[in-house]
Each structure stands twice: as structure tokens, then as C-alpha cells.
Amino acid sequence: GIQVEQSPPDLILQEGANSTLRCNFSDSVNNLQWFHQNPWGQLINLFYIPSGTKQNGRLSATTVATERYSLLYISSSQTTDSGVYFCAAGTTSGTYKYIFGTGTRLKVLA
Amino acid sequence: GAGVSQSPRYKVAKRGQDVALRCDPISGHVSLFWYQQALGQGPEFLTYFQNEAQLDKSGLPSDRFFAERPEGSVSTLKIQRTQQEDSAVYLCASTQSWDGGYTFGSGTRLTVV
Numbered sequence: 604g605i606q607v608e609q610s611p612p613d614l615i616l617q618e619g620a621n622s623t624l625r626c627n628f629s630d631s632v633n634n635l636q637w638f639h640q641n642p643w644g645q646l647i648n649l650f651y652i653p654s655g656t657k658q659n660g661r662l663s664a665t666t667v668a669t670e671r672y673s674l675l676y677i678s679s680s681q682t683t684d685s686g687v688y689f690c691a692a693g694t695t696s697g698t699y700k701y702i703f704g705t706g707t708r709l710k711v712l713a
Numbered sequence: 714g715a716g717v718s719q720s721p722r723y724k725v726a727k728r729g730q731d732v733a734l735r736c737d738p739i740s741g742h743v744s745l746f747w748y749q750q751a752l753g754q755g756p757e758f759l760t761y762f763q764n765e766a767q768l769d770k771s772g773l774p775s776d777r778f779f780a781e782r783p784e785g786s787v788s789t790l791k792i793q794r795t796q797q798e799d800s801a802v803y804l805c806a807s808t809q810s811w812d813g814g815y816t817f818g819s820g821t822r823l824t825v826v
Contacts, residue, residue: 646815651813700771700772
């Protein structure tokens with residue numbers, strides 16, 4: 604089955620800094636999502652991005668499916684960006700599950 | 714509704730008790746998913762519904778776990794004879810179609826003592 608790896612596992616930033624989070628997946632996928640889990644445990648969908656590039660405010664994401672990776676960019680980080688960022692990869696071949704990575708734990712310092 | 718609603722928010726069960734966890738998805742969302750999240754881990758897939766049909770239950774860890782969505786809206790995840798290893802947050806997500814972005818509920822934190 605699909606394996607999903609995220610890096611770095613932990614990241615500490617000063618407010619205002621930029622960062623790039625990476626998600627590698629082991630197999631061809633049809634779908635990929637990025638989520639932010641806030642300190643209260645709520646999972647928020649950031650991007651549904653099986654391929655290409657999308658931007659939403661200070662966040663953007665790029666997926667290169669042929670090379671089996673996706674990147675999440677956070678610019679001008681804020682303390683409210685703290686939490687865990689997960690990518691989740693899915694395939695239509697015989698199952699409907701998304702496989703989540705182990706996450707990148709981000710702490711933004713004021 | 715405006716979001717995915719899960720209840721109860723917290724549940725403490727004695728080992729051996731049966732529990733039922735409820736998920737009320739966004740109105741009109743065809744696809745509904747259940748995930749289990751252990752402390753410090755990413756969510757793990759349990760089961761998927763398209764309307765009332767359970768199309769994938771490959772992630773249910775044992776026959777003590779059972780999920781249903783009889784009218785294609787509200788779903789219930791039932792765990793029989795709970796054990797300590799069942800302690801986790803149980804998350805429900807819905808989406809208009811499988812190939813769309815998920816909206817997650819706030820989860821039910823189950824603690825088995």
C-alpha cells in the first residue's frame with residue numbers, strides 16, 4: 604500500500620519566517636490533501652491538490668504526482684500557524700482510504 | 714448543517730462496555746469517512762460510506778467495530794466490548810464526493826478504563 608513520509612518531523616520558527624514542508628509518497632496517487640491540526644485537535648483542510656499548484660493567502664501547495672511529492676509553503680508565519688500539518692494521499696485502486704503521514708509539528712514563536 | 718458534528722465530545726467507558734459514537738455530516742455530502750487517531754499519530758482509516766452503502770470497511774480493526782449509515786446521512790460507529798487499546802480520538806469526515814477535500818468533525822475522544 605501507499606506509504607507517506609513527511610519532513611521535517613518538527614519545526615520551530617520565529618514569527619514572520621517562511622517554511623517549506625515536504626510530503627513524499629511511495630506509489631501513484633490520484634488524490635492528495637493537506638491538513639492543519641490545531642492545538643485543540645481540530646483538523647482543517649488546507650488544500651485538495653492531486654496535482655499542480657494552489658495558493659490561499661499566505662499558504663500555497665504544489666504536488667508533482669509523477670515525482671511522488673507535494674510541498675506546502677507557509678510564508679510570513681504567525682503564532683496561529685502552530686500545530687501539526689498532515690498530508691494524506693489516496694488512490695482509486697480498490698480502496699477509498701487516504702493514508703496520512705506522521706505529520707510535521709510546527710511551533711511559531713512570537 | 715454548517716459543519717460536521719460529532720457526539721459525544723468525550724466518552725469514558727469501562728472495559729467491556731459497548732459504545733456508540735455519532736456523526737452528523739454536512740447536509741448533502743454523499744461521502745462519509747471514519748478515522749481513528751491515536752495520541753501523537755496521524756489519523757488511520759476505518760471505513761467509508763457512499764450514501765448508505767458501506768463501500769470500504771478494510772480499516773476496521775476487529776469484528777467488535779461496526780459502522781452504519783442507514784439513511785445516507787447520520788452515521789454511527791459502534792464498538793462492542795471495549796478494550797484499552799480502543800482508546801483514541803475517533804474522527805468523522807464528509808465530502809461531496811470521494812475525490813474532494815474532507816471536512817472533519819471535532820472528534821470523539823474515547824478513553825477505556
